[in-house]
Amino acid sequence: xxxxxxxxxxxxxxxxxxxxxxxxxxxxxxxxxxxxxxxxxxxxxxxxxxxxxxxxxxxxxxxxxxxxxxxxxxxxxxxxxxxxxxxxxxxxxxxxxxxxxxxxxxxxxxxxxxxxxxxxxxxxxxxxxxxxxxxxxxxxxxxxxxxxxxxxxxxxxxxxxxxxxxxxxxxxxxxxxxxxxxxxxxxxxxxxxxxxxxxxxxxxxxxxxxxxxxxxxxxxxxx
Amino acid sequence: xxxxxxxxxxxxxxxxxxxxxxxxxxxxxxxxxxxxxxxxxxxxxxxxxxxxxxxxxxxxxxxxxxxxxxxxxxxxxxxxxxxxxxxxxxxxxxxxxxxxxxxxxxxxxxxxxxxxxxxxxxxxxxxxxxxxxxxxxxxxxxxxxxxxxxxxxxxxxxxxxxxxxxxxxxxxxxxxxxxxxxxxxxxxxxxxxxxxxxxxxxxxxxxxxxxxxxxxxxxxxxxxxxxxxxxxxxxxxxxxxxxxxxxxxxxxxxxxxxxxxxxxxxxxxxxxxxxxxxxxxxxxxxxxxxxxxxxxxxxxxxxxxxxxxxxxxxxxxxxxxxxxxxxxxxxxxxxxxxxxxxxxxxxxxxxxxxxxxxxxxxxxxxxxxxxxxxxxxxxxxxxxxxxxx
Numbered sequence: 184x185x186x187x188x189x190x191x192x193x194x195x196x197x198x199x200x201x202x203x204x205x206x207x208x209x210x211x212x213x214x215x216x217x218x219x220x221x222x223x224x225x226x227x228x229x230x231x232x233x234x235x236x237x238x239x240x241x242x243x244x245x246x247x248x249x250x251x252x253x254x255x256x257x258x259x260x261x262x263x264x265x266x267x268x269x270x271x272x273x274x275x276x277x278x279x280x281x282x283x284x285x286x287x288x289x290x291x292x293x294x295x296x297x298x299x300x301x302x303x304x305x306x307x308x309x310x311x312x313x314x315x316x317x318x319x320x321x322x323x324x325x326x327x328x329x330x331x332x333x334x335x336x337x338x339x340x341x342x343x344x345x346x347x348x349x350x351x352x353x354x355x356x357x358x359x360x361x362x363x364x365x366x367x368x369x370x371x372x373x374x375x376x377x378x379x380x381x382x383x384x385x386x387x388x389x390x391x392x393x394x395x396x397x398x399x400x401x402x403x404x405x406x
Numbered sequence: 407x408x409x410x411x412x413x414x415x416x417x418x419x420x421x422x423x424x425x426x427x428x429x430x431x432x433x434x435x436x437x438x439x440x441x442x443x444x445x446x447x448x449x450x451x452x453x454x455x456x457x458x459x460x461x462x463x464x465x466x467x468x469x470x471x472x473x474x475x476x477x478x479x480x481x482x483x484x485x486x487x488x489x490x491x492x493x494x495x496x497x498x499x500x501x502x503x504x505x506x507x508x509x510x511x512x513x514x515x516x517x518x519x520x521x522x523x524x525x526x527x528x529x530x531x532x533x534x535x536x537x538x539x540x541x542x543x544x545x546x547x548x549x550x551x552x553x554x555x556x557x558x559x560x561x562x563x564x565x566x567x568x569x570x571x572x573x574x575x576x577x578x579x580x581x582x583x584x585x586x587x588x589x590x591x592x593x594x595x596x597x598x599x600x601x602x603x604x605x606x607x608x609x610x611x612x613x614x615x616x617x618x619x620x621x622x623x624x625x626x627x628x629x630x631x632x633x634x635x636x637x638x639x640x641x642x643x644x645x646x647x648x649x650x651x652x653x654x655x656x657x658x659x660x661x662x663x664x665x666x667x668x669x670x671x672x673x674x675x676x677x678x679x680x681x682x683x684x685x686x687x688x689x690x691x692x693x694x695x696x697x698x699x700x701x702x703x704x705x706x707x708x709x710x711x712x713x714x715x716x717x718x719x720x721x722x723x724x725x726x727x728x729x730x731x732x733x734x735x736x737x738x739x740x741x742x743x744x745x746x747x748x749x750x751x752x753x754x755x756x757x758x759x760x761x762x763x764x765x766x767x768x769x770x771x772x773x774x775x776x777x778x779x780x781x782x783x784x785x786x787x788x789x790x791x792x793x794x795x
Contacts, residue, residue: 232788240699240787261703268701275791279696283415288407293700295409304407340700 187348187380188214188237193246195232195403206232208403209246219374219381221391224400230384231352233400237382238271238350239263251347268296272341272379276353278333280325280340286312287321290339297344311339314377315369331362338369342379349373351383355390367393409706413713417721420686427682428722431771434675435726435763436733441668442759443734445661447742447750455647457620459520462613462630463649465640471609472639474599477514483633486618486626491520494595494611498561498570500551508547510561510591511611512598518542520614523580530555530576538597540575544588546744546751548577561591566602587751588743615643672766675722680774683715687778694782695790704783711779712772719771723764730763731755 195207206229214220214237222230235241236248239255240263248255251270258266267273280289290308299307312318315335325333334354341349351370355363367390373379383394391397399406417424446453462480464470471494480490493513500506511517515535518526526534526542534540543553553559557574572593580586599607617626627643634641644652687694694707739753 235788235791238699240791264698264701264703267699271699273696273699275696277692279692281412281693283419284407284412288412291407292412292697295407295412296701301407 185216186213187216187218187251188212188382189247189249190236190243191247193236193243193248195229195236195241196244206403207236207243210403210405212398212405214380214382217374217378217380218396219371219394220383220396220398221394222382222384222398222400223386223388223391228400229403230400234350234352234382234384237348238273239266268293268344270347272344272346272349274334274337274341274349274351274354276356278325278330278337278357280333280336282325285322285324286317286328286336286339289325289336290343293340293344307343308339311343312336314342314373315339329362330358331365334358334362334366335369338366338373342373342377346379348380348382351381351385353385354383355385355387363387363390409709410713413710414717416686416710416714417717423682423686424718424721427679427718428725430678431675431719431722431767432726432729434671435723435767436730437671438668438763438766439727439730439734439755439759441664441671442762443739443753443755444750445664445668446756446759447753448657448661450752452647452650455645455650456523456616457645457647458617458623459646460615460617460623460627460630460643461646461649462615462641462643463611465631465642468612468652470639471611472613472641474608474610476634476641477610477613479633480613480615480630484615484626484629486622488616488618489516489519490613490615491517492595492610492613493517494598494609495565496561496563496593496598497565498563501560501562501569502551504562506551508551508589508591509587510593512595513592514595517592517614518578520616521580521586523586524578525580526576526578534575537573537575538594539572541572541591541593542576542578543574543592544590545577545579547589547591548574550589550745566598566606568601570597570601589751613641669766672763672770675767676770676774679715679719679722679771680777682718683711683775684778686714687711687782691782691785691790694785695787698787699791708779708783711782712775715771715775715779716768719767719774720764722771723767726767727760727764731760 190210190212193207193210194205197204197206210233222233224230232241236243237250239250243256253266255263255266281292284292287305287308290311291304294304294307309318309321312321315338317332317335317339320328320332328336354370355366358366370381370383371393374381383390385391464472477490477492491514493511496510496512498510518524518531530542534542553574555574555576559572559574561570561572563570580588595610615626615630617623623645630643631641697707734753734755742750742753
């Protein structure tokens with residue numbers, strides 16, 4: 184298997200006023216295609232920053248970041264946006280569905296950036312909802328769904344454009360144990376059956392254990 | 407689903423706030439339409455001025471009279487005219503209500519030839535010409551003051567002292583959209599001249615001339631003024647449009663102020679809408695971060711915000727026009743024409759005014775959202791998402 188994520192000598196420094204705050208320091212990372220990896224570490228260790236760099240939401244201060252065969256280091260904001268739309272599926276802790284849109288419309292949202300026809304978009308949104316087991320909730324608004332169901336809609340939104348990598352930031356952080364287990368099972372299914380590479384930031388050891396690889400980050404360094 | 411429909415749906419997210427914003431905007435649109443309609447009403451005399459009618463007044467001022475024999479000079483010496491009549495401002499009061507203002511004019515017998523828009527029955531006109539104390543009254547004024555044909559009415563002179571008795575010989579009507587005031591009281595200049603004090607006899611206020619060929623109006627105007635160039639009193643002759651314009655010139659500063667206020671009202675609406683949009687954008691920072699993470703570009707975010715502002719302002723414009731239009735056309739306008747016809751002979755919403763209100767509202771709504779939209783577009787994705795990390 185080839186590396187789908189390849190970070191070399193990556194550092195990221197933020198600035199609090201004029202004072203530099205290093206978050207990641209000279210970090211190397213390789214993630215194989217089709218892997219399911221969990222990233223753990225205390226708050227402020229740089230987990231989300233690392234995830235943002237891999238997902239093309241941010242650029243490293245130094246070093247190189249190659250993801251899905253593309254070098255993100257020198258990409259423009261527009262190129263990064265296209266990269267995210269094509270290659271990355273995001274799953275957030277707080278689901279972040281648009282409350283004014285139905286489940287089907289929320290899932291269809293990323294497809295508005297494609298050239299697909301309206302009927303094709305609807306078909307793909309329906310398929311994605313079927314994969315997460317919510318075909319019967321297509322017309323429901325987020326407020327009419329449970330937390331677990333909302334997160335499943337968010338997962339359908341993340342997979343609807345068939346991304347290469349799923350980036351999950353605390354996907355079970357807002358859920359009870361039963362719902363969390365359902366979501367983790369769904370992620371496993373996406374990894375094993377649909378061959379999606381999954382990178383998951385989590386504080387939950389039970390969630391991390393479901394991943395094939397657990398990486399620990401502390402003070403900007405992988406342990 | 408389209409990007410536009412997503413933006414439009416966002417307006418319904420906080421229904422109470424959107425409703426209040428739309429109502430606030432609608433009130434501004436109604437105020438704008440009302441003020442513009444007042445301006446239109448005052449300009450209707452200019453807009454619908456006859457092209458073949460000229461007015462001649464004293465060159466110094468409208469309020470300084472001309473010698474009566476000037477009319478004979480015009481009739482005898484000026485070529486290319488089909489009629490020439492004259493009037494004088496009488497300025498009498500209605501004794502039952504001295505505060506009731508209406509134009510009462512002492513005119514030549516052929517005054518109605520100069521204003522074919524005024525419809526008077528030929529038999530009534532003949533009766534009036536034969537009746538020294540006869541008067542012909544506009545239908546709006548007659549209705550308002552309860553005057554009927556055959557009534558004896560008395561006006562109390564202010565410029566020409568004493569009580570003046572008249573008989574209402576007839577009622578004239580005129581189209582609403584014309585320079586003719588349907589609240590005027592016409593009577594014979596000869597009757598006024600007989601009763602006027604010695605120093606005020608044989609004077610007229612202005613001359614109304616109709617030319618054979620409207621394209622020759624300028625030449626005829628010049629020849630009339632040239633006729634009196636060497637006299638003690640010179641004249642200023644102008645088209646009816648110019649004359650009505652000069653009449654409005656006296657209140658031009660008020661009209662300008664109304665014009666400016668009407669636009670300021672919409673600008674205030676824009677600021678209110680801008681504030682609402684800015685609040686909504688602040689509340690949805692995370693959401694815009696999520697959209698950016700999904701691959702939407704800053705331009706999409708700006709379009710969402712401007713689209714939402716346009717939807718809200720369009721709703722405000724439609725509600726405002728939807729309320730103002732029937733209110734004026736079916737109620738207020740008719741009431742004003744019947745009760746304040748001398749100021750508002752035609753008070754109806756011009757469709758162009760309604761369209762202008764709608765276009766300006768949408769345009770200002772879009773402008774109001776530009777600053778929040780640009781700011782949201784510039785926001786770093788990670789900064790926007792940090793609130794949920």
